[in-house]
Amino acid sequence: MTVERGERRRLTNAEQYRLRALRRAGSLADLVPLTGVDSEHAAYFAAKRIWNELRTKELAASGGSDSGLPGNSVAIDDTEFHVHGITHADTDAERRFLRAHVARLVADDAAVFCEQGVRSMYFADFDAVCEMDDYRWAMAEREALEESSRVADVLTPGFDSLSEDVESFTDRLRTRVFSLIESDAAVEQNAVRRALGDVASSLLTNKESMATGEDFESFRKRRLAAANPAYLPDLQRYYERRFLPQPVEREWLRRHDPELELVTHARNERMADYALYHADDADEVHLVVGAAHQPGVTYYLEQHRDGNRDLSGFEPIP
Template identity: 55%
Template sequence: MAHASAGDDGPLTPEERAHLSALRSATSLADLVDATGLDDPHEAYFAAKRRHRDLRGRRLAADPPPSDAPGAPTTVDGVAYRVHGVTHADTDAERAHVRGIASTAADEGAAVYCEQGIRSLYLGDVPVACAMDDYRRALRECARLDAESHLSALEHDGVDGLVADLTRVSDRFREATFALVEAGGEVYGDRFRRALGDLATAFTRGHEGAALADDYESFRLTRAAAEDPDRLPALVAYYDRAFLPQPVEREWLRAHDPELELVTHARNERMADYAVFHADADVDAVHLVVGAAHVPGVEYYLRRHRDGDRPLDGFAPL
């Protein structure tokens, strides 16, 4: 969700701009092999992640996103789509922030679409807000996989209950570890905190986590943004730096855990499709409220719709 225009690469050299462009236009791991000059797709993926984070970070640092607004809208068939990233940590500060988005949208005659689970958390009594079907669709696709499900034991309270359970179960150990790092930082300082955070990240996540930016830095930024929504743009910008293009991240994750791919990055595709499919002829603006980690992916697929590269043939809501 960069504030600068897509063609402005800030303080990068021509060679660095070309390299960043190659990384951001990749659609497969094979493309990363070409972009990095490494023969092994595994090595190319991690090298590309490091290089993208550096180059994209420097480009964004030259023109940081504003503290009070999402990125520039993506216009598809005359409708402007704005994607708002949140932590869905259920804090009073974030609740007021999300309800402010919905209130502004209502005043402007715009529509609001929410990642499934967010509407019930923050906007259950707001008529203008609509929950999408991203989790429901992900669970349906998981059920079709020829593999043992990680989710079957949790499917007992409906989709919204499952969302809550997934968050608690998958994050408990990682968040406890990172919380200890934060506490140590209060005593030994920020340099210690970051060094130990990097070590904790390497210890607590596998190959799957690399495709999710599931690390100490995202944890730290998420905690800060949950209490102060003015920090949400910094969190979204972090994910912008951390993620390679959606087809690449999805190919990587699908190879390591296809079910996890369906309940994470694949939902970005579904949310973009859902919003465009439901575009109302009387509405010229749509606000999408999604988890901060989903913003780069949802915007990626909205741009594909904008460019005419993503037809909705066969789309049907659940």
């Protein structure tokens, strides 16, 4: 089996400078001078292309081991935080993989926190594994919004499992089309399959999907990783190069669908804060989250590490 990787070419000094500038972007307006275009809308798409190219090279050059439970690590004071992106597709393969690794972590006295819904899916009998309150927080925040909620039709406030999400018609159609392309025996070459997937993505995705990563390539990689967790690192790397820094992605999504922003990227901030707040004296903390959340949770942990964020005002949701 061959897990996909990019060619290992190191970034030039100019590319490193440009990537650092993109990492510092705190708003869509910041992207305009960095991309040389004349509008924030165009700058967002241009920055996406540049970021994807540079992060692909950076991640490929960094290499890294895929052994163990893959993910990112952030050291904050004396505690090492690890963020592990998964498919949460409720497959036997992922269940066996995660339970084996998490059992060892718990035995070594590590603290383990899960995105809401993941614990009941994979770790219901692991007393030491804690479920975070990210969805409850998002629903509480949603109630403060004045406009009617499109998300309310997708998520029920009392749900206890990610599998209970009710997909919209567009989501179901997108899944169906992507599945047909991926499973079509006549499409034997990956390049052809990806080209068809790109066409389908352009037809079936919208402005919101640009910020949430719902495209054919993410669908294909999730399906591979759900069946074989050896592909999880590739899925994680995909989202690492797919998403711009959180302030930019959140502003873009907030402009187009503020309630969807609450149940997607905003929860990254909540999960990072939650884990730090409840870490107590643990030397090692592990967060098991959907792969699309891994870059964002990592971003906010790094903000804490660098002194740009604190826990003032944090309150757990009952």
